[in-house]
Structures are given as structure tokens and as C-alpha cells.
Amino acid sequence: xxxxxxxxxxxxxxxxxxxxxxxxxxxxxxxxxxxLARAREVGIQWLDTAAAYGKAELVLGRMAAPGSGFRICTxxxxxxxxxxxxRAAQSQFEASLGxxxxxxxxxxxxxxxxxxxxxxGAALHRWLAAQKEAGRALAIxxxxxxxxxxxxxxxxxxxxxxxxxxxxxxxxxxxxxxxAQLAARGVSIQARSALLQGLLLAxxxxxxxxxxxxxxxxxxxxxxxxxxxxxxxxLALTFVASLPEVAHIVLGVESPAQLDECVxxxxxxxxxxxxxxxxxxxxxVDPRRWPAGVRIAG
Numbered sequence: 001x002x003x004x005x006x007x008x009x010x011x012x013x014x015x016x017x018x019x020x021x022x023x024x025x026x027x028x029x030x031x032x033x034x035x036l037a038r039a040r041e042v043g044i045q046w047l048d049t050a051a052a053y054g055k056a057e058l059v060l061g062r063m064a065a066p067g068s069g070f071r072i073c074t075x076x077x078x079x080x081x082x083x084x085x086x087r088a089a090q091s092q093f094e095a096s097l098g099x100x101x102x103x104x105x106x107x108x109x110x111x112x113x114x115x116x117x118x119x120x121g122a123a124l125h126r127w128l129a130a131q132k133e134a135g136r137a138l139a140i141x142x143x144x145x146x147x148x149x150x151x152x153x154x155x156x157x158x159x160x161x162x163x164x165x166x167x168x169x170x171x172x173x174x175x176x177x178x179x180a181q182l183a184a185r186g187v188s189i190q191a192r193s194a195l196l197q198g199l200l201l202a203x204x205x206x207x208x209x210x211x212x213x214x215x216x217x218x219x220x221x222x223x224x225x226x227x228x229x230x231x232x233x234x235l236a237l238t239f240v241a242s243l244p245e246v247a248h249i250v251l252g253v254e255s256p257a258q259l260d261e262c263v264x265x266x267x268x269x270x271x272x273x274x275x276x277x278x279x280x281x282x283x284x285v286d287p288r289r290w291p292a293g294v295r296i297a298g
Contacts, residue, residue, distance in 0.1 A: 010252035015054025021198030147178030
């Protein structure tokens with residue numbers, strides 16, 4: 001597999017003002033088209049999207065049609081108070097296929113793992129399996145927030161894919177053995193949050209007060225990158241790329257130039273002691289705990 005083929009291009013920015021360091025906002029369709037064109041040129045095959053990503057699926061339907069060669073992973077999520085979770089999931093999936101202009105997707109995921117672990121989980125999994133059996137999804141899976149969710153799901157249900165947060169600060173899934181156990185169960189792993197929404201690339205001296213706790217971990221990343229003679233971007237991406245259990249690294253970018261930087265960084269080597277760079281503070285590594293509305297300089 002080539003370096004670029006290891007990337008699954010994240011498309012949240014195609015439909016949302018996503019990322020704590022995002023200064024562009026929602027990408028224009030012209031900018032999204034340029035990113036997709038460059039992704040195709042460098043050999044990226046996978047696109048990661050979701051019904052919850054605003055207009056992202058619509059953009060992909062216009063610019064990444066079935067003949068484009070791109071493979072699609074999309075995710076559905078239903079309201080927790082939905083009267084019929086399965087019917088709601090079916091309705092959302094039909095809408096996603098319509099927006100994408102496809103009869104099937106390569107991977108269909110449940111966006112909120114807790115829905116599979118809840119009272120309607122068995123019925124929801126049967127629905128997922130039915131989509132696979134019908135050929136409307138070639139593989140099925142779920143997006144999780146931590147290893148406990150991932151292992152609970154794959155112990156209970158047959159799933160092909162798990163998408164899990166993983167980066168040089170957030171090494172929980174590696175340290176607690178989740179990656180190894182998922183691989184042993186035959187589950188393909190997509191690592192998301194490889195750059196922690198861009199936080200890993202931020203200047204620790206320019207963080208707002210709400211992120212004071214991140215100054216020391218980010219300073220350690222900068223020192224380790226300097227010691228290796230590489231960029232922080234290269235340090236962060238080579239950590240994830242060094243893990244053989246990880247099939248794809250989900251990366252969102254705002255321009256073709258950023259994508260080129262990521263591809264180049266993935267081809268870099270590093271001899272860092274990764275464990276020394278880990279951070280166990282959930283206030284830093286879990287974006288759900290970040291203060292709402294805060295943006296930082298990239």
C-alpha cells in the first residue's frame with residue numbers, strides 16, 4: 001500500500017465549520033473539488049463522510065460519483081428519542097445514498113456507538129447486517145470514542161470496521177491493548193483525530209487560557225520533532241502510520257497544499273519514544289470536553 005493509499009480523506013470540512021484550528025470555515029465547492037482532484041492524483045481511494053456532516057454528502061455526490069474511483073464510508077445516526085430506531089436509520093441511509101448518488105457504499109457505520117450498545121442495539125445490528133447482505137454496504141461498522149466501546153461492540157456483534165480516535169497524545173487504544181484485540185477479531189481499524197482537530201500543530205505559547213493544560217504536552221511534541229529534525233506534522237502522522245493494526249488514517253484538509261504536506265509527512269521516519277509523548281488528560285485528548293466555541297491559532 002502506498003503512503004497516500006493509507007489516507008482516508010475526511011470530509012467534515014466539506015459541510016461543516018469543523019476543527020478547532022479551522023480558519024477557512026466550510027470549504028467552498030470549488031475548494032472541495034480541488035482537494036478531491038489532488039486526492040485522486042496522489043492515489044487516495046477512501047473518502048470518509050457522514051449524514052451529520054452538513055452538505056458533505058451532497059458535495060461528494062456531485063464530485064465523487066461512482067465512476068470516480070473513490071470508495072465511500074458513511075455514517076448514520078438517529079435521534080435518541082426516535083420512536084423506531086431501525087426505521088429512522090433506514091430513512092437516513094436512503095437519504096445518504098440519494099445525496100451520494102450511489103446505490104451502495106463501501107462501508108456503512110453507526111455514528112453513535114452507544115446506539116448499538118443500547119436497548120435497540122440488536123435490532124440496529126440486524127439492520128446493518130441486512131444492508132450488507134443486500135449488497136447496499138460492502139462492510140459495516142461503528143465509530144467509537146474509546147477502546148471500551150470498541151471491544152464491547154465487537155464482542156457483542158459481528159462488525160467489519162471500527163473508527164477510533166488515536167494520535168500521539170491519545171495513545172489509549174494502543175496502550176490498553178484495544179488495537180491488538182480488534183485486529184485479532186479481524187476488524188479493520190480506521191484511526192481518526194490523528195491531529196486532534198489540528199491542536200497537535202498549534203503553538204503552545206499561543207493557546208487560549210482554556211487550553212493551558214495542553215501547553216506542556218504540545219511543547220514535548222515540538223521538542224521531540226526538533227530532536228528528530230522533522231515537523232510536528234510528520235511526528236504526529238508517523239506515530240499513527242507506525243501501527244500495523246491501523247488500516248487507514250482519517251485526515252481532513254482545507255487545501256491541496258495541506259494534503260500534499262500530509263502525504264509527504266507520512267513518508268517521514270522517526271525514532272521517537274512514543275510512550276513518553278502520551279497524554280492521559282481527557283480534558284486535552286477528548287474534544288467532547290473542550291469548551292464550546294473556542295478557536296486557536298494553527
